[in-house]
């Protein structure tokens with residue numbers, strides 16, 4: 001028979017036991033969860049040919065491959081809007097329609113608006129209405145040819161960003177021969193949309209690469225990403241410098257990307273809207289480091305067409321945006337503060 005005082009003793013032991021058990025469970029959970037947060041997960045990655053280039057997405061903090069699939073679905077969605085060459089795309093239909101005023105999708109309206117702003121601020125050295133000329137050139141053809149001058153001259157008469165206006169989602173042009181080429185900015189816009197999507201899926205650490213144009217999501221296990229700057233005309237893994245970045249976009253425009261040589265002359269894909277021929281300005285590439293990739297993409301092409309001096313002072317006038325210019329001899333020039341901000345290391 002158990003006496004009342006003994007009973008009290010046993011029930012107080014019980015309470016101590018429950019408290020101890022709860023403490024142990026909390027402690028155990030803390031140890032397991034803290035161990036997990038310090039143990040990096042193996043990244044998941046996928047690489048596909050999309051947007052006329054090699055696209056890869058790597059996620060460092062999730063094992064859910066359906067998120068990768070979603071990212072590539074976005075590439076396809078935007079290719080069907082912005083492609084100049086895909087006959088079923090919204091832009092292709094717009095370029096080839098006989099209408100002068102059209103209602104366009106919100107994405108197309110937004111990108112055209114950005115493109116027209118950069119066209120204006122570069123005074124037409126960058127010009128998204130270059131399409132009549134750019135469609136005469138095929139830099140990826142097996143046997144590329146230099147277009148005949150009479151055709152280039154005729155096409156040039158239809159180039160001029162001032163002929164386009166965008167009002168909300170209403171796009172107008174002055175004649176049906178005028179067409180748009182968003183090749184200089186679309187990849188940046190798409191990278192920004194993919195990043196937005198990854199963040200909405202809870203991803204905090206990832207790298208998006210659209211043909212070598214990089215957009216970082218956060219950092220990698222608490223450390224900045226180490227990004228190599230491509231050496232012009234070298235194999236894809238040859239870099240001339242590296243920078244440490246978190247959450248930034250790194251976009252390069254170069255004359256080595258889409259080009260061909262004929263009779264000893266190199267023809268590349270960044271065209272002068274005044275002549276219809278590739279720009280000749282002693283630059284091999286321009287890399288822009290910025291927050292938004294659409295700005296980096298627009299600025300890499302814009303700074304290329306402005307050349308070293310004008311391009312560099314343009315970049316120095318924009319907050320939180322940096323540039324690396326490489327000339328034809330491989331000499332590197334970089335904008336104020338870049339070396340310190342991103343621990344830039346030049347490769348010998």
Ligand code: AMP
Pocket residue numbers: 125126127128130134181182183184185252253254257269270271272273297300301305
């Ligand atoms: P990126 O590789 O971003 O520098 O863009 C180059 C692409 O922009 C070309 O392949 C053309 O589609 C387009 N483009 C070429 N010349 C110009 C120019 N002067 N202004 C705007 N876009 C251009």
Ligand code: MG
Pocket residue numbers: 183184185253296297298299300301302
């Ligand atoms: Mg660009």
